[in-house]
Amino acid sequence: MRMTDTFLKPMHPEGYRFVAIFAAITLVLFWLWEPLGWIGVILTIWCYYFFRDPERVTPTRPNLVISPADGIISMIEPAVPPEDLGMGPEPLTRISVFMSVFNCHVNRAPVSGEVTAISYRPGTFVNASLDKASEDNERNSLAIRLADGRQVAVVQIAGLVARRILCFVKVGAPLAAGERFGLIRFGSRLDTYLPPGVVPLVSVGQTTVAGETVLADLSAPVAPATPRAG
Structure with missing residues (x-):
């Protein structure tokens, strides 16, 4: 080099x-x-x-969920995916990556699959590191169907100074893990919703690299469902 x-x-x-x-x-x-x-x-x-857009080396092992953004993991918690994606009302594990204005803001696909739904929703511009940003802020949501039929959602969320979300793909488009699919200007967050039972391999506070950092392994044993109180 x-x-x-x-x-x-x-x-x-x-x-x-x-x-x-x-x-x-x-x-x-x-x-x-x-x-x-x-x-x-x-x-x-x-x-x-x-606006830098460096090349990234995406892991080639199948069934990995890769970080869609550079930044810091700000939250890992159960949350219901955006209703407009049609992924059901059950909470899934959501991994949130916060991007500061110093991070690369090109977004990359977390998994390989087909884009089955895209939904844009205007909103406010509160700090993207806050939990309510998932509901209140401008956002663009994608559902990606894997080869085995499971789905992963990735949501672009505008931040305090972000004023435009860009998405480069359309419904029906095939995506490869690590492939560029969008960009946000300037400072924002990416949420990734894992399939039911998939356990994250990262922790809050960890630094991620878009297209390279592994968030989860879809082929790992699925965690048992937590029984409901009743």
């Missing part, structure tokens, strides 16, 4: 116009007052890194 590859990463095409805008503003700031111009340079570099 060349030394420049450590610092210079490919940029997603969605970022070209934003970097151009930041660069143009920087020129104006230099014209107004040189110290302001250098602040503009720093912000332009940050914008470039926000």
